[in-house]
Amino acid sequence: xxxIRLGIFGYGNLxxxxxxxxAANPDMKLAAVFSxxxxxxxxxxxxxxxxxxxxxxxxxxxxxxxxxxxxxSATDLPRQTPELAALFNVVDSFDTHARIxxxxxxxxxxxxxxxxxxxxxxxxxxGMFSLNRLxxxxxxxxxxxxxxxxxxxxxxxxxxxxxxxxxxxxRQYTVPVQAAMDAVRSGANPQLTTRQKHTRECYVVAExxxxxxxxxxxxxxxxxxFADYDTTVTFISQEELDREHKxxxxxxxxxxxxxxxxxxxxxxxxxxxxxxxxxxxxxxSVLCAYARAAHRLAAKGECGARTVFDIAPALxxxxxxxxxxxxxx
Amino acid sequence: xxxIRLGIFGYGNLxxxxxxxxAANPDMKLAAVFSxxxxxxxxxxxxxxxxxxxxxxxxxxxxxxxxxxxxxSATDLPRQTPELAALFNVVDSFDTHARIxxxxxxxxxxxxxxxxxxxxxxxxxxGMFSLNRLxxxxxxxxxxxxxxxxxxxxxxxxxxxxxxxxxxxxRQYTVPVQAAMDAVRSGANPQLTTRQKHTRECYVVAExxxxxxxxxxxxxxxxxxFADYDTTVTFISQEELDREHKxxxxxxxxxxxxxxxxxxxxxxxxxxxxxxxxxxxxxxSVLCAYARAAHRLAAKGECGARTVFDIAPALxxxxxxxxxxxxxx
Numbered sequence: 001x002x003x004i005r006l007g008i009f010g011y012g013n014l015x016x017x018x019x020x021x022x023a024a025n026p027d028m029k030l031a032a033v034f035s036x037x038x039x040x041x042x043x044x045x046x047x048x049x050x051x052x053x054x055x056x057x058x059x060x061x062x063x064x065x066x067x068x069x070x071x072x073s074a075t076d077l078p079r080q081t082p083e084l085a086a087l088f089n090v091v092d093s094f095d096t097h098a099r100i101x102x103x104x105x106x107x108x109x110x111x112x113x114x115x116x117x118x119x120x121x122x123x124x125x126x127g128m129f130s131l132n133r134l135x136x137x138x139x140x141x142x143x144x145x146x147x148x149x150x151x152x153x154x155x156x157x158x159x160x161x162x163x164x165x166x167x168x169x170x171r172q173y174t175v176p177v178q179a180a181m182d183a184v185r186s187g188a189n190p191q192l193t194t195r196q197k198h199t200r201e202c203y204v205v206a207e208x209x210x211x212x213x214x215x216x217x218x219x220x221x222x223x224x225x226f227a228d229y230d231t232t233v234t235f236i237s238q239e240e241l242d243r244e245h246k247x248x249x250x251x252x253x254x255x256x257x258x259x260x261x262x263x264x265x266x267x268x269x270x271x272x273x274x275x276x277x278x279x280x281x282x283x284x285s286v287l288c289a290y291a292r293a294a295h296r297l298a299a300k301g302e303c304g305a306r307t308v309f310d311i312a313p314a315l316x317x318x319x320x321x322x323x324x325x326x327x328x329x
Numbered sequence: 330x331x332x333i334r335l336g337i338f339g340y341g342n343l344x345x346x347x348x349x350x351x352a353a354n355p356d357m358k359l360a361a362v363f364s365x366x367x368x369x370x371x372x373x374x375x376x377x378x379x380x381x382x383x384x385x386x387x388x389x390x391x392x393x394x395x396x397x398x399x400x401x402s403a404t405d406l407p408r409q410t411p412e413l414a415a416l417f418n419v420v421d422s423f424d425t426h427a428r429i430x431x432x433x434x435x436x437x438x439x440x441x442x443x444x445x446x447x448x449x450x451x452x453x454x455x456g457m458f459s460l461n462r463l464x465x466x467x468x469x470x471x472x473x474x475x476x477x478x479x480x481x482x483x484x485x486x487x488x489x490x491x492x493x494x495x496x497x498x499x500r501q502y503t504v505p506v507q508a509a510m511d512a513v514r515s516g517a518n519p520q521l522t523t524r525q526k527h528t529r530e531c532y533v534v535a536e537x538x539x540x541x542x543x544x545x546x547x548x549x550x551x552x553x554x555f556a557d558y559d560t561t562v563t564f565i566s567q568e569e570l571d572r573e574h575k576x577x578x579x580x581x582x583x584x585x586x587x588x589x590x591x592x593x594x595x596x597x598x599x600x601x602x603x604x605x606x607x608x609x610x611x612x613x614s615v616l617c618a619y620a621r622a623a624h625r626l627a628a629k630g631e632c633g634a635r636t637v638f639d640i641a642p643a644l645x646x647x648x649x650x651x652x653x654x655x656x657x658x
Contacts, residue, residue: 324638
């Protein structure tokens with residue numbers, strides 16, 4: 001069998017995760033990594049894979065089946081995914097929920113013009129969490145949805161703390177409130193405020209001589225990021241931060257409670273949860289599975305933008321229809 | 330919008346569940362219920378829906394968009410689904426896992442000949458549990474799968490107890506072992522025996538003067554059903570059985586633990602669980618969602634057998650692609 005030739009565009013945590021995930025899938029091979037940095041500054045894990053300047057990607061159009069774009073959602077992907085879709089079948093992890101319709105439209109236009117496939121917003125939220133929201137809503141039309149995130153590191157919140165004067169380094173964990181999850185699972189159908197659903201734990205390394213009380217105040221009162229939450233701030237040393245908080249764990253819970261029966265007298269709870277040792281390594285594992293689907297759709301002559309909602313699950317598997325029916329159904 | 334005209338073939342617990350689920354979906358209407366029993370013996374919940382002798386189903390081919398076949402997997406569905414697929418788009422809940430490939434082949438042949446769609450083995454296991462096994466395997470190729478069932482009523486095991494001489498009535502619950510689930514979730518990757526995964530709780534009503542010790546012995550030593558499990562038998566009155574055990578709850582857990590990283594050093598846990606107030610009402614809710622997909626595939630001119638693996642999630646939703654991308658992704 002011919003292996004699926006993957007390209008990685010952007011080699012940060014996510015790109016590195018895709019490199020690892022590609023190696024875990026025997027039907028895939030990594031053909032090239034595209035980076036803005038000079039090739040000498042990019043050290044791959046895999047031997048023998050070229051690092052190519054991102055400006056030269058076009059020359060690789062015939063040598064790559066699916067390009068996984070590993071840029072950021074704020075400024076990279078809105079530009080990169082439509083541009084690169086003119087040359088490649090692409091998959092991205094665009095995660096700015098509010099701007100998904102706009103991004104979808106741009107990628108749809110580009111892919112239809114080029115005759116390529118573009119699967120956007122792949123990962124776990126958006127991604128696997130979205131799928132579980134959709135499935136659960138279709139099964140139980142009468143019900144309520146709840147999503148809890150964590151315990152896990154929020155990069156955005158960690159960055160926000162690091163921008164406060166006097167802060168040298170920081171790590172922020174989003175933590176779901178156990179009592180809120182228990183109330184949801186009981187079928188009590190609670191209306192939960194932001195504060196009732198999650199707490200925020202901040203581990204902060206202060207600069208020598210910094211005003212810790214001022215830092216703590218700046219954090220807990222920060223609008224949008226922390227003011228609406230019960231936030232705890234713990235000052236620790238850089239050594240402790242590096243030792244105890246170096247991972248990027250995350251996860252969460254999607255719960256739908258609903259009812260059936262003549263008068264809604266029968267209660268059901270559908271729950272999906274993830275406990276991830278590494279957010280980028282898991283996200284990139286999802287990206288690789290959807291790259292397989294992109295390759296198959298392109299091979300069938302399809303084009304256009306897709307999301308996880310549009311992809312039949314069988315397209316994600318390296319096994320045949322016969323095999324999955326016999327062993328997984 | 331024209332409503333999807335559903336038919337129900339077989340009016341037991343599952344058929345009644347489909348009737349309730351159809352009423353919960355505003356884009357569906359129940360057109361007819363087909364039963365082997367005389368119409369006078371079948372009392373529907375919905376007013377104004379005809380009860381038609383099953384032998385006369387053919388006359389309804391033009392008045393039904395999708396027929397949901399609610400027979401049993403042992404003898405009904407292997408015969409009914411291929412036969413009825415000659416006339417209707419069909420959905421069934423065939424759940425004899427080992428015979429799915431054979432059933433699929435029969436339904437595929439019938440639907441391709443007739444130009445209809447047949448979605449088989451829809452429900453929660455097979456069904457939603459299968460989907461979660463597939464998704465998790467595609468995302469984490471290096472890992473282990475675990476499925477736990479319960480706490481819930483096993484109809485087959487309850488029936489087996491009722492066949493023992495001296496037993497008047499019985500209800501059997503399959504119960505997952507908490508310690509085993511905890512070990513799985515910890516990522517310890519345990520090898521679990523049948524006995525370590527589930528226990529079986531039996532509530533038995535004995536006939537007047539029956540030998541209870543003999544009944545208990547017959548239960549706990551019964552091959553296939555109970556001998557491989559830690560089984561408890563509790564004798565209760567018919568009144569208590571009727572009062573405390575009249576529901577048909579079920580549920581369970583699909584867990585995949587897996588690893589990523591350079592040497593598998595990063596651990597992840599994916600878990601899907603269901604806590605169902607009524608097994609048949611939930612199964613029939615899943616059947617209705619897939620009936621919507623069957624209708625759409627047929628409207629596109631597709632034919633052949635399908636399983637949940639082949640159905641793009643968006644086809645299950647009454648909402649448009651734009652709506653689900655904007656609100657659920």
